[in-house]
Amino acid sequence: MIPAQFDYVRPDTLAEACQTLAADDDAKVLAGGQSLLPLLRLRLAYPSTLVDVGRLAELKGVHDRGDHVFIGAMATHDEVVRSGVVRAECPLIALTATQVADPAIRHRGTFGGSLAHADPAGDLPAVALALECVFVARSERGEREIPAAEFFVDYLESSLRQGEILVGVKVPKLGQGWGFHYEKFHRTAQSWAIVGVAAAVKRSNGSIAEARIGLTNMAPTPLRAGATEHALQGVELGDQVRQACDEAAADTSPPTDLHAQQDYRRHLARVLTHRAVRTAAGSP
Incomplete structure (x- = not known):
């Protein structure tokens, strides 16, 4: 499809870009264009001006x-x-x-x-x-x-x-003792995550001292899996980790769409969180 008509500005400085945006409430920033351009072609976005910040x-x-x-x-x-x-x-x-x-x-x-x-x-x-x-x-x-x-x-x-x-x-910079992993489930290599889990885990004396877990596509915004983070504190790797990760879907509102039902996404969140936490903690 063809986008609606818009003006195009390519400022040379950040100050000029800010001035252009301040002068037009319907202006949009154009960076790499990989998200915005499809919206323009589908006429899901109608900016009056595109401010291209590519040279800043x-x-x-x-x-x-x-x-x-x-x-x-x-x-x-x-x-x-x-x-x-x-x-x-x-x-x-x-x-x-x-x-x-x-x-x-x-x-x-x-x-x-x-x-x-x-x-x-x-x-x-x-x-x-x-x-x-x-x-x-x-x-x-x-x-x-x-x-x-x-x-x-x-x-x-x-x-x-x-x-x-x-x-x-x-x-x-989180420093020493931290491990990291991102676990993602998707239909094809190029597609959006049906569910994804970002895990940062700090180990101390053989147990988990702190865990930070971010959830992808489990609500209208990304989320922290707070219940699982709390349950993992002081836990040694083993069955207790799995039990803590079973709380990953608590207080989430995942969408139901063509790719997955809500209950399936909650199941994926529990499984992927367990995988991500174990990998981040260095457990085989």
């Missing part, structure tokens, strides 16, 4: 900043996967990014664009929750930091305000 250097790159890694919003998934800093300091992100769609999309799609799209079936939002990332947004009003727990507010809706651009994401 302020949004690019991966930077080691001591206690955290800063991933620019315009870094592509492929750049994130190949980044030595990300692989060393944020292995869960590197692992998950390899499972985003297919190579063609990973070369065009952007890290920030995927998160700002706020699709609960996307792989990276659950990871951002599990790692307790912080989103950095910029507008004419200045810069604002948004914890991941406050960023996703509804289906395809983030807490970015009108006129704000996602500049990048701060990923805290």
Whole structure:
């Protein structure tokens, strides 16, 4: 299909991009375009202006900043996967990014664009929750930091305000003792996750000292599996881990659609959480 008519602007600076967005309430940011362009073609989005931020250097790159890694919003998934800093300091992100769609999309799609799209079936939002990332947004009003727990507010809706651009994401370095895994169930290699589980597990003296678990496609927004996280504290690997992971679907509201029924998604959440936690904890 052919998109509705819109104006196109390609600013040279971040300040110019912010000015353009502030002047037009119906403007949309265009990054890699892998999420927005299909919506335009299907006429599910009707922006008056597309603000192409593809040439803005302020949004690019991966930077080691001591206690955290800063991933620019315009870094592509492929750049994130190949980044030595990300692989060393944020292995869960590197692992998950390899499972985003297919190579063609990973070369065009952007890290920030995927998160700002706020699709609960996307792989990276659950990871951002599990790692307790912080989103950095910029507008004419200045810069604002948004914890991941406050960023996703509804289906395809983030807490970015009108006129704000996602500049990048701060990923805290968790240090020694942590293990990570992303477990995803999907019909084909290129499709959205029917259910996905991002797990970060810290072991101490043979037991689980802390667990952070993000759930993909189990509600209108990504979720933390709080009941399972609490139940895993101090647990040794074994039957108690499985019992704790059986709580993963608690307080979730997964969709029923052409791909899966609600009860099947809850079953998958329990099974995949157990797999992800065991792998993250280093258990065979």
